[in-house]
């Protein structure tokens with residue numbers, strides 16, 4: 016079934032459902048379509064919009080899955096290559112940059128909830144990215 020937008024000679028617009036375009040034209044020819052508002056049979060089809068209603072949706076392959084793990088990996092990779100690792104000095108360094116003491120640059124590091132509060136109070140924008148802790152060399156002994 017296809018829904019067509021129709022318009023009568025008095026500019027009333029309405030929607031009609033037809034098997035296909037031919038069915039619409041046939042019914043138009045036979046004078047079977049009339050305006051529900053003024054009942055005129057002088058109705059034309061508007062091409063602007065239509066919807067296709069299918070009883071069975073086509074199964075054109077699986078919808079592409081979003082690989083969040085891959086996106087996360089790329090974000091971490093980007094952050095690592097584009098920021099300076101200042102470790103636990105993150106807040107200190109962010110404040111230094113903020114007040115022009117340090118060279119403006121993107122940094123990464125760790126901060127405590129208290130330090131994050133300070134950054135927020137100072138109006139410093141920062142982005143928290145959960146970075147998985149990779150097994151360090153010291154862990155390999157276990």
Ligand SMILES: [Zn+2]
Pocket residue numbers: 023024025026027050051052053054055
């Ligand atoms: Zn009408």
